[in-house]
Amino acid sequence: MDLRKLEIFASVAKHGGFSAAARELDMAQPAVSIAVQKLEAELGLCLIDRGSSTAWLTVEGQRLLAHADRVLADVAALQDDMHSLKGLLSGQVSIACPSMVATYHLPDLLGAFLRREPQLTASVTQLGTQDVEHRLRQGELELGVIAGKPQPDDAELGFLPLLKEKLCVALHPDHPLARRRFLRIQDLHGLPLLMYESGYYIRDLFLRSCEAEGIRPDVRMQTNFLPLLIAMAQQGVGATLGLRLMAEREQQLRFVPLSPALEVDLMLARRRNRKLSVANQAFYQWVSKRGGEG
Numbered sequence: 001m002d003l004r005k006l007e008i009f010a011s012v013a014k015h016g017g018f019s020a021a022a023r024e025l026d027m028a029q030p031a032v033s034i035a036v037q038k039l040e041a042e043l044g045l046c047l048i049d050r051g052s053s054t055a056w057l058t059v060e061g062q063r064l065l066a067h068a069d070r071v072l073a074d075v076a077a078l079q080d081d082m083h084s085l086k087g088l089l090s091g092q093v094s095i096a097c098p099s100m101v102a103t104y105h106l107p108d109l110l111g112a113f114l115r116r117e118p119q120l121t122a123s124v125t126q127l128g129t130q131d132v133e134h135r136l137r138q139g140e141l142e143l144g145v146i147a148g149k150p151q152p153d154d155a156e157l158g159f160l161p162l163l164k165e166k167l168c169v170a171l172h173p174d175h176p177l178a179r180r181r182f183l184r185i186q187d188l189h190g191l192p193l194l195m196y197e198s199g200y201y202i203r204d205l206f207l208r209s210c211e212a213e214g215i216r217p218d219v220r221m222q223t224n225f226l227p228l229l230i231a232m233a234q235q236g237v238g239a240t241l242g243l244r245l246m247a248e249r250e251q252q253l254r255f256v257p258l259s260p261a262l263e264v265d266l267m268l269a270r271r272r273n274r275k276l277s278v279a280n281q282a283f284y285q286w287v288s289k290r291g292g293e294g
Contacts, residue, residue, distance in 0.1 A: 003075060005039040008032055009047065010068045013061065016054045091279030096125040096132045097145035098200060099226040101266060104245050105163060113286050120279050128199035128224070129266075133157075136269055142280050146269045147201035159267035160287050165243035167202055167262040168255040172236040178254035185213045185258065192220040192238035194229050202241055205262055 011021040012032065022029040040047050047061035057065060093113070097106060102124055110122055127135070132144035137156055145162065169188065171178040177187060188210075195217075196203045210217050220238045223229060229240045234252045243264060247255040268287055270276060276284060 001042065002039075003071070005035045005042075006068050007072060008035040009039055009061075010065060010072060012036060012048065012055055013057055013065050016056075018055060091120055091277065091282075093120060093122040093143075093279045093283045094125075094141075094277075095122070095143045095145070095268075095280075095283075096127045096135065096141050098129055098132075098147075099126045099224065100202075100243060100246070101145050101162075102126060103226060104243070104249060105266075109162070109287070110283075113283055116286070117282065120282075126224075128196070129201045130199045130204075133269070136271055139271060139274065142274065142276050143268065143270055143284065145266055147264055147266050149265055154272075156271060156273075157269045158272045159269040160284070162266045162268055162287075163245070165245055165264050165266065166257050167206065167264055168242055168244055168247070168257050169239050170230075170233050170242045170246070170250070170253045170255050171239045172233065173252070173254045175236070175239070175254070177239075178256065180256055182259040183256050185209050185215055188217065188239075189215050190218055193217050194221045194223075194232050194238045194240040195219050196229075196241075197222045197224050200224070202243070202264060205264065206241055209258075209262060 008021065008025060008027075011024055012018055015021050015024060018032045018036075019029050021027075022032045025032065036048060043060075043064070045060045045064075046058050047064060049056040049058055093110070095106075095110075106124065110124070114120060114122060127144070129145060129147040132141065133146045135141045136144050136146070146157075146159070151157075169177070169183055177183060177191070180187070195206075198204070207217065221229075221232060230250060230253070232238065233240045242250075242255060244255065244257065247253075268284065270280075270284060275281075
C-alpha cells in the first residue's frame, strides 16, 4: 500500500473534503480525488460517501482511518529517529577491546569523545585482541582494538594506530628482580607467572619469546580478569605481564621492561567494506583526526 495515498486519504478525512485536503497538501483537487479512488480500488472498498458536500467516511473508511493514523504516526517517529541519528542527536558507540586497553587507555580516549558529543552513549565489550580481530573479519563487530604490526595492505581491515607500548614484567616491589633496570627472558626462568588465558596477544608474544630462548614459563595462574592479576601480583603470589602505560596507575607494583624490548602496537580497527553506524563512524573519524589510517 502506498503511504502517500494513505496520507492523502487521512487528510481528506481530517478536513471533511477534497478541496481542503488539496490546500493542505499543496495538490490539485482532482489529484487528491484520484488518489483516494485508487486507494479504494486497491482495497476493493468504498471509503468516502460522496453524496453530500462534506466527505463523510463510510464504516470501512473509519476503520481504515484508525489504522492510517497509527501507521503515519509510526512513520513520522521513524523519520524523526533517523534524522536524529544523522545529526548525531542520539546513538551508541560500540567497541570491543582487551581489558588492559579498556582500563588504562580507553577512559581518556572515549571519555574525551563523549564529553564532546554528550548526546551519545557507549558500550564497551571486553575481548582479547585475537578474538576481536576474528569477529571483525567475520562481520560480527563494527569497531575493535587489535594488536600486532600494522598491515597497510590488509584487504579486509582498516585501522587507526592508537599507541605503541613496551611489554613489562610487573612485580611486587620487594621482589629481587624488581630492582633491575630491565629483564631478559632468561631471567624469568622459574619465576611464578600470572597470565592471561589464550587469545590475548601479549600472552602469545611472550610465550613465543620464551620458546625462542628455550624457557618454559612457570604459569601459576591464568585468568582474563585484570583486577585479579593485579591483586595477586601485589600480594607477591607471582609476576604478571603488562604494558608500560599501567605503571603510573599501579604504583604498588614495579614494572620492569624486557630486553630486547617486546613492543605491542594497538590499533582501532574496522572492516573496510562495512558501513558503520552513525555513532561509530563519528568516533572512528574523531580518532582518525588524532592519527592516521592504515
